[in-house]
Amino acid sequence: MPLDKITFNNLPDAVQLIYESQKRLLDLFAEQQPTLDSETIYSIEEASKFLHLKKPTLYSYVNQKKIPFHKRGGRLYFFRSDLISWIKSANEKPFDPAETARQMLVKRKKGGLK
Incomplete structure (x- = not known):
């Protein structure tokens, strides 16, 4: 669920989105490593x-x-x-x-x- 604006009330959701995005990036990076x-x-x-x-x-x-x-x-x-x-x-x-x-x-x- 994309967030248009981060507020104090939706901060936990924003952190969760950042965490999931970072995990996906790290997984993609690991796949590229020899x-x-x-x-x-x-x-x-x-x-x-x-x-x-x-x-x-x-x-x-x-x-x-x-x-x-x-x-x-x-x-x-x-x-x-x-x-x-x-x-x-x-x-x-x-x-x-x-x-x-x-x-x-x-x-x-x-x-x-x-």
Whole structure:
């Protein structure tokens, strides 16, 4: 029931109409959201923006196979879920000071550090 004018007496009805309208809008919005089944695929440009990395850095990561990617027809593609997993995996290795010190000593013996 549309209201032409909101008064104190019909305020509960007006609030109910606003609530129902908002619920319908939220339902429509939820229908428009991609589902987990529809995977978002990024180009190199989109992936660099998503990761906040410059394209040369991203190409370097691809070349070193440090980042998950797919190549088709000479073009690079990145799945959003793979990139998120890659970001999260960076925190999976705990810092081991003893191992880091050992690696530094090995480099120093080889002349890598001065």
